[in-house]
Amino acid sequence: MKSRLHWLLALAVWLLAAWLPPAEAALNVFATLPEWGALTEVLGGDNVKVYTATNALQDPHHVEAKPSLIARARGADLVVATGAELEIGWLPLVLQQAGNPKVQPGKPGYLEASPLVSMLERPARLDRADGDVHPGGNPHIQTDPRNIARVATALSARLAELDPPNAAAYQARYRSFEERWRNAIARWEREGAPLKGVAIIVQHKGFPYLIDWLGMKEVATLEPKPGIEPTTAHLSSVLESIRQRPVKMVLRAAYQSDRASQWIAERAKINAVVLPFTVGGSDSAKDLFGLFEDTIARLLKGAQ
């Protein structure tokens, strides 16, 4: 009997040891979306351990408060989220169940990106009859690299605030990233110059910041209302409308079903372009630089 108890105890210790995270001094960062995970990795380097809650092939509007997310939020020192109600269906629940007061909204351990940028498409009226509208504006802010730069400034400062011994390292990483990013933006803007004024259709209203940055023109949306599945009737009316006003391509994010885009692309004889949308959304979009390089390359190809 006693030896069995010993075995049980040994098993319990082993299980606990296997499950416990290795003791590290690194700052544990919980990023809701791949772009913020990638940005934290760039700015934090070895001083941070990043967990990204979702992947690029997941619809960021529909994420579940999974057990794995609760466990990770429990051990987080910093939560980086988009805000603007993008994560409203799961993050409040995860944070409430995690029992971690450090990362609750309003605390230094919680950083939202959307208040740091100028929001577009802030609805003039709030009514769910208009679909999945976000009162704070369109939350897909990561498609404009200048927004990434704005978030980087605040994120770097926040990392230094939470981990003062490594403040100098965060500062140095930020300076290096900021310079590379600034140069890259200039390069992408040069490369993307031909896209200015190009008329496009989008499947979901996921690209207003990209469109605004490159000066493209969004003439139609395949979803009849944000977040509502495209219907054949609506697609037909879009098809009719672009007969009068020719467009070059139809854009969709990597996580979206290709049915509606293909339908319109075949009938209107335009290019269906899949954009990575975030880090990991395509083979080339391995990091933030790759994300925009690939985005520009795909857009240029689609505009031909």
Place this chain on the structure above:
Amino acid sequence: MSRPFLVRSALALALIFAADVRAATDADFAEIRDQIRQLKQSYEARIDALEQRLKNAEARAATAPPATQPATTTPVAASTAPAPAPSAAAGIAAFNPAISAVLQGRYANLSQDPNAYRIAGFAPGGDIGPGRRGLGLGESELALSASVDDKFAGTLIVSLTPANTVSVEEAYGIVTALPDGLTPKFGRFFSGLGYLNEQHQHAWDFVDAPLAYETFLGGQYGNDGLQLKWVAPTEQYLEFGAEIGNGDSFPGNQRNRNGAGAVVAYAHTGGDIGASHSWRAGLSYLHTKAQDREYTQTDTFGNDAPIGFSGVSDVAIADFVWKYAPNGNTQTTSAKLQGEYFWRRERGNLTYDSDGKLALTQTDAYRSPQRGWYLQGVWQFMPTWRVGARYDRLDPGQVDYGANAAYLATSSFAPQRYTMMFDWTPSEFSRLRLQLAQSKVRPEVTDNQLFLQYILTIGAHGAHKF
């Protein structure tokens, strides 16, 4: 100056001011309100202006091109065009809680009379059964929640029934300031035992609760008391919970006692397997007591005899749920499989003919080890459309009636039910459902059921538990 003097002067001043306020006329109030409004407007305008300047400055700083590349300056101004400043709700409504309401209704076509509903061989309790026939309003639910202060958050969920009664479904506070994964909850809440129990009925995948929930927990187990949950500091999700409650809910009942009437303990674990699969599994235990818990059972002579049970009720539950979505993306297809297994043991005394109408009143020892389970699967085969199936089964076990075996027969009949569900969810806020079921909860009686149901949600965007 002595402290009492200070206190007295302060009181006197307060009284004078209070008297003054009472003397103030409506005109005075209007003037004060006006001044405050003007003050507020002027500050809001200034803050807006400052915010705008800050944004512009940030924008310039972030995208200021190197001097050698002047060609890239253009779009900055466009993207920072004056966005309306966040219009936070002002005035007395600013701190209103998040409010949402669930509206439900249904049509039921039942081949058996729902008033004669009972589950053979099981002592029933709570609000169970398929409900009324024909068109009917479902339960309407009103929910309010908000942070209380820096230490507490509060939630109130009120259920308005079609019979025009109001019941407090949940009313609890949560302590939000405790570290180390501890979340205490207190008040009235759905117990964290099992998987389905914590979810509200409108979030279920079927119109009704599994038979095991109806039989062993009276539909859904609520607790008035205290809950403490602890999430372990591990990468693997590991949660432990303990509750004490008054034990008023079935299988317990109100016993007019001090102390705790029910104890609940559970452990949950879960995680992901790759990007496409996630799961949760748990074990739960409920210990409660009943005193003269009344129900009616048909005895061996065919009489409807009132029965009273006094004793201990222990329920243990093993639950699991597994969800699949390609790359975690639930937009097009997803699947969900869940099952729970219940053991319940009741020990104590049974009083046959408890009201003495048959003049056969007799009390003797009683012991019932019983089991039940269900397994259900839901498959979203295309955007917004889902189909589901469920199988329910109960095992009556070897009930020991003691001396009451002279009047009460042990049942060997195993109740079961087959259910099919088909629903359409055009948005997160609406769902229409068709459900077909074949319910065999009494020997040689089959109830063919058809339900049509709608569930509408208005107000604040809720978040559903996994």
